[in-house]
Amino acid sequence: MASDTAVVWFRRDLRVHDNEALVEACEAGEVLPVVAFDPREYGERAFGGDDSFRFEKTGPYRARFRRESVADLRERLRDRGSDLVVRHGRPEEVVPAVAAAVDADVVHFQTLATPEERAVENAVRKRLREVGVTPSRHWTQTLYHLNDLPSPYTDISDTYTSFRKSVEGDATVRDPLPEPDLPRAPVGDVGAGPLPTASGLGVDEVEYDERAALAFEGGESSGLDRLDRYLWREDRLRKYKDTRNGLLGQGFSSKLSPWLNAGCLSPRYVHAAVDRYEHERVSNDSTYWLVFELLWRDFFQFQFAKHGADFFGQGGIRGRDDIDWRQDDAALERWAGGETGIPFVDAAMRELNATGYQSNRARQNAASFLANTLRIDWRKGAAYFETQLVDYDPASNYGNWAYIAGVGNDSRDRSFDIVNQANTYDGDGAYVKRWVPELSDVPAEAVHEPWELSDTEQAEYDVQVGVDYPEPMIDLEDRHRTLR
Known part of the structure; x- marks a missing residue:
């Protein structure tokens, strides 16, 4: 028998389509959707753990992006x-209070x-039970459902290729759920409430930078539009594998990650769209490669479910203690500010700081430079990305x-030859020149190593x-040489 009143607590699933929590809630006579901006997610925090x-x-x-996404979700719900x-406020305070105010049976x-x-989540569940409300959890963040894995998530392989072959061979992607009919929302009993302002959250207001690869506007509406543009209107998926290492422009990759990670897009919905594209347009390595990337995303979700907090330790899930990590705040600041003297790295960091986005190729090089060349505690770089990334x-x-x-999941040396990468993926220097205008007049053959220029x-x-x-802060030919 359906409950009389249900509450839906939206987290990183800010969408109406393919949302099991919303679908299940809509079996009730009344459904009240709620979202909480957790103040612990804003402002300065301690990383925690050792060092x-x-x-x-x-x-x-x-x-x-989150404020825009919540605003769009509200409009889409109101339209329905x-x-x-x-x-x-803290979800463990907000959600039980709202549930109690409308005499909800389940959240x-x-x-x-x-x-x-x-x-x-556990704090919310505990408080709900204290006020006599049933908590109901739903796994909605991955392409493959947790319950459909060929083995329990605690036993999945720590190697991506083995994981991929396992799920591709022995699991099935569920069909996306349809949008439900939405019952009455008893919002008058509690008040809808305003969206918090940027200043109210303790962050700065920022404008879109005209140099950005894409104006990432939050919300399910924008996410669906981006998917439609990339697949259908511009027909770019057929060449994705060839273009995915690009650095400039909006079309070299799907750029769906901000909407996927905020839950404005369902990965199963994207998968179904790729399926349809393959039937109606073309099926090739490029169309498969987008699903391949969705599987990487799944892999890390299940890995964190398996290993938990071990991932956040300096030695990672391997517990490595054989790396001499350096603590050098001045060097970290130069890296973060795009002032390392290595143009490809600086371009990547300046793009991140100005837009909240970097391509995958830029991220890998920036991360490798900090972790493998400078040997600065990798978690500080990851935390900086956590702060800055729109698609975190x-x-x-x-x-x-x-x-x-x-x-992490591969202990081999992942150190990048930064100059070689720059020459391979930015051969004409256009990416560096966009983000490091000091070098705009330097010819392409010299722009990635300006320290080699004569007076x-x-x-x-x-x-x-x-x-x-x-000047470069380190000699790339000898990364163990003293920093300049």
Whole structure:
């Protein structure tokens, strides 16, 4: 028998389509959707654990994206005859209070993989039970459902290829759930509430930078539009594998990650769209590769469900203690500010700081430079990315950083030859010149190693290394050499 009143607590599932928590809630006579802006997600926080440090939890780009996403969800719910209660407060206080105010029988919500997210969820469940409300969890963040894995998540392989072959051979992706009919929302009993302002969350207001690869606007509406544009209107999926390592422009990759990670897009919905594309347009390595990337995302979600807090230790899930990590705040600051004197790294970091986004190729090089070349505690780099990225996801971010640093799912040396990477993926220097304008007059063959320019060439190209643009902070030929 359906309950009389249900509450849906939206977390990182800010969508109406393919949302099991919402679908199940809509079996009730009344359904009240609610979202809480947790103040612990904003402002300065301690990282925790051994060798802890402080960092900003959420920067302006993701804060803006989340506010836009919540605003869009509210509009979509209102268009369907419902509404959304918005609060700025701890979920374990907000959700039980709203449930009690409308005499709810059950609260449906998304369950997530990482320890911090689980801790919030457990606190909410505890308080709900104290007030006599049933908590109901739903796994909605991955392509493959947790219950459909060929083995329990605690037994899955720690190697991506083995995991991928296992699920591709012995599991099935569920069909996306349809949008439910939304019952009445008793919002009048509690009040809808305003969206918090940026200043109310303690973050700066930022404008879209015209140099950005894409104006990432939050919300299910924008996410669905981006998917439609990439697949259907611009027909780019057929060449994705060939273009995915691009650095400039909006079309070289799908750029769906902000909407996937905020839950504005369901990975199963994306998978179904790729399926349809393969039937109606073309099926090739490129169309498969987008699903391949969704599987990487799944892999890290399940890895964090399996290993938990071990991923956040300096030695990672391998417990490595054979790496001499350096503590050098000045060097970390130069890296974060895009002032290392290595143009490809600086371009990547300046793009991140100005837009909240980097391509995958830029991320890998920036991460490798900090973790493998400078040997600075990789977690500080990962935490900086957590602050800045518009598409931050805890499992993907920290999983990939640990992977690059050799303390995660692959302990091999993942050190990148930065100059070689720059020449391979930015051969004409256009990416560096966009984000490091000090080097705009330097020819492509020299722009990635300006320290090699003679005094005469520097004068000719209107750049003085050490004055207009920093000298490199390390000799890339000998990364163990003392920093300059």
